Amino acid sequence: MAEERDHEEDPSDQMELDTGTSGEELLYEVPMSESRGQKVLHPTRDQYLETIKKLSEDGFKVCIDVTAVDYLENPERDIPRSISPERFEVVINLLSHKKKERVRMRIQIPETDPVIPSIFDFYPGSEALEREVFDLFGIEFEGHPDLTRILMPENWNGHPLRKDYDVGGIPVQFKNAPGAG
Amino acid sequence: MTQNETALENTAAERVFRRGEDAAILRMSESEIHAYEPLDDRRMVVNMGPQHPSTHGVLRLSLEMEGETVIRSKPIIGYLHTGMEKTGEQLSYLQGATNVTRMDYSSPLFSELAFSLATEKLLEIEVPERAIWIRMLMCELNRISSHLLFQATNGMDIGAVGAMIYGWREREEVLRLLEKITGLRMNHNYIRPGGVAADLPDGWRDDTLRILSNLPERLDDFDGLFTGQPIWHERLQGVGVINSEECLALGVTGPLLRSTGYAWDLRKDMPYLHYDQVEFDILVGTYGDCFDRFAIRLNEIRESIRIVHQILENIPDGDYRLQDKKITPPPRTRIDESMEALIHHFKIFTEGFKVPAGEVYVAVESPRGELGCYIVSDGGPKPYRMHIRGPSFTNLQVLPHMLQNALVADAVAVISTVDPIMGEVDR
Numbered sequence: 001m002a003e004e005r006d007h008e009e010d011p012s013d014q015m016e017l018d019t020g021t022s023g024e025e026l027l028y029e030v031p032m033s034e035s036r037g038q039k040v041l042h043p044t045r046d047q048y049l050e051t052i053k054k055l056s057e058d059g060f061k062v063c064i065d066v067t068a069v070d071y072l073e074n075p076e077r078d079i080p081r082s083i084s085p086e087r088f089e090v091v092i093n094l095l096s097h098k099k100k101e102r103v104r105m106r107i108q109i110p111e112t113d114p115v116i117p118s119i120f121d122f123y124p125g126s127e128a129l130e131r132e133v134f135d136l137f138g139i140e141f142e143g144h145p146d147l148t149r150i151l152m153p154e155n156w157n158g159h160p161l162r163k164d165y166d167v168g169g170i171p172v173q174f175k176n177a178p179g180a181g
Numbered sequence: 182m183t184q185n186e187t188a189l190e191n192t193a194a195e196r197v198f199r200r201g202e203d204a205a206i207l208r209m210s211e212s213e214i215h216a217y218e219p220l221d222d223r224r225m226v227v228n229m230g231p232q233h234p235s236t237h238g239v240l241r242l243s244l245e246m247e248g249e250t251v252i253r254s255k256p257i258i259g260y261l262h263t264g265m266e267k268t269g270e271q272l273s274y275l276q277g278a279t280n281v282t283r284m285d286y287s288s289p290l291f292s293e294l295a296f297s298l299a300t301e302k303l304l305e306i307e308v309p310e311r312a313i314w315i316r317m318l319m320c321e322l323n324r325i326s327s328h329l330l331f332q333a334t335n336g337m338d339i340g341a342v343g344a345m346i347y348g349w350r351e352r353e354e355v356l357r358l359l360e361k362i363t364g365l366r367m368n369h370n371y372i373r374p375g376g377v378a379a380d381l382p383d384g385w386r387d388d389t390l391r392i393l394s395n396l397p398e399r400l401d402d403f404d405g406l407f408t409g410q411p412i413w414h415e416r417l418q419g420v421g422v423i424n425s426e427e428c429l430a431l432g433v434t435g436p437l438l439r440s441t442g443y444a445w446d447l448r449k450d451m452p453y454l455h456y457d458q459v460e461f462d463i464l465v466g467t468y469g470d471c472f473d474r475f476a477i478r479l480n481e482i483r484e485s486i487r488i489v490h491q492i493l494e495n496i497p498d499g500d501y502r503l504q505d506k507k508i509t510p511p512p513r514t515r516i517d518e519s520m521e522a523l524i525h526h527f528k529i530f531t532e533g534f535k536v537p538a539g540e541v542y543v544a545v546e547s548p549r550g551e552l553g554c555y556i557v558s559d560g561g562p563k564p565y566r567m568h569i570r571g572p573s574f575t576n577l578q579v580l581p582h583m584l585q586n587a588l589v590a591d592a593v594a595v596i597s598t599v600d601p602i603m604g605e606v607d608r
Contacts, residue, residue, distance in 0.1 A: 035541060036302050036303065036541050061430075062429050062434075064544070064551060064553065065542070065568075065570040067568045069540075069557050074559045078540075097450070124198050124431055124578075127578065132574075149259075153259070154212060
């Protein structure tokens with residue numbers, strides 16, 4: 001985790017990326033990879049809003065989807081070398097009607113500090129989608145106008161789509177039920 | 182200037198960006214809404230649902246009202262949440278289609294299609310020609326039945342109870358054909374990774390043609406009953422208006438987006454299957470009101486009929502699924518005579534097939550808009566993560582904006598023409 005913090009504060013990493021010395025392909029100034037022919041961008045949390053801004057100005061007017069993945073059991077994944085894998089990944093799907101093109105963004109979110117800026121001010125349609133990720137993964141969206149649970153009851157404990165949230169054997173939690181916590 | 186540029190001209194989306202008290206959304210948690218007492222004593226909070234005939238599932242709305250006018254509102258969802266995405270992580274790719282098909286229960290074949298296309302993209306396989314055309318046939322028939330269901334429930338919501346009988350009758354005709362082909366009226370599990378579950382049965386062509394020849398006349402009945410009817414106009418025209426810019430900002434897709442005059446249909450604009458080989462038109466509205474949404478869905482049935490006719494002409498002979506022992510089960514007859522076939526059959530149904538690691542997002546145009554499937558594979562026989570981007574979930578966000586300053590009596594018409602399927606919203 002300490003390594004990640006250094007990474008965020010140390011501007012030299014950033015410089016390396018901009019000059020492209022790491023030999024990676026850049027798109028909108030962030031590392032890019034391809035997955036089965038689909039473009040995937042890998043901004044860091046700090047670059048995230050700026051990249052969103054660039055994309056939204058470049059015709060990506062629709063935010064199709066916001067979701068997340070918990071890589072607890074399986075930390076190995078296909079990402080550019082300059083990006084250090086973290087437990088959570090927030091996945092954003094944008095669509096440009098003009099170019100008829102999609103672009104996906106994967107942002108690494110550390111387990112100890114699961115916070116990411118909200119993109120409500122660019123795409124108000126992300127409101128419900130971000131609430132869903134907050135509800136099911138426990139990732140907080142900074143600057144979200146209404147960060148409340150959306151699918152689970154509001155007094156529910158835990159975040160069901162996390163990999164350490166077991167399937168089965170979970171007592172059903174109802175409001176005001178006898179013995180409910 | 183293109184159609185879409187015209188639609189975007191002079192429209193603004195300022196109101197959907199609002200965060201404060203003037204926003205259309207009542208941004209409070211459930212318990213805050215419960216305890217909330219508006220300062221202005223002309224205002225009150227009224228609860229609508231969670232059970233209401235028009236809500237197509239279990240949708241609850243909290244409405245802050247001034248007299249009969251809705252000021253702010255919030256859809257409260259989750260009553261049908263059964264953790265289907267979590268379940269998807271426990272099921273193999275072969276079983277996965279049985280899970281996703283239960284999300285949008287009025288157009289189940291589309292979720293199966295999105296799931297199968299995503300799996301096939303991960304596997305990097307191509308399905309046989311006949312399977313592609315069968316998939317298109319099934320999807321268009323399903324689009325017809327889904328839009329007919331809309332005609333039925335929409336009419337009932339607005340008070341034209343007769344519509345329910347008409348819509349349901351026609352839908353049943355289509356479902357009977359779907360049952361004949363897939364074995365089930367709903368939740369078919371027919372489109373699977375690698376192709377479809379079974380070939381079309383004897384007599385399918387005649388049955389399809391019978392539906393296609395009966396439907397246009399019945400659709401004219403709908404026109405006679407509703408399209409030109411003054412009461413229908415009064416209830417729907419100018420109600421629940423939304424513009425193109427707002428729809429784009431809110432991520433709205435499907436007939437809702439098209440009703441604002443913005444032509445966007447994945448079948449045309451980002452073709453999948455063989456939609457680039459058939460001719461059809463994208464229908465757009467003008468005003469973005471409830472009436473446009475009604476009319477678009479009615480006429481999309483006609484376009485689907487056009488497509489099905491072309492499919493009947495073009496559908497080739499051949500295999501209905503990929504013959505790859507590692508992905509699809511061997512033909513039933515081979516099992517009795519070949520030990521190897523038996524082993525493959527056993528392996529596929531117990532362990533499932535392994536899918537190379539990676540992640541993909543694939544989208545199709547469902548009757549409600551863009552239905553996407555995002556799958557992350559870790560190389561095993563079950564998805565590491567399976568996410569469905571349901572169009573109803575995103576589309577539901579327009580409700581507060583459409584309802585702001587509308588009469589509470591119109592709320593039912595607005596909810597109805599947004600046509601959300603709660604099974605897909607809550608997943």
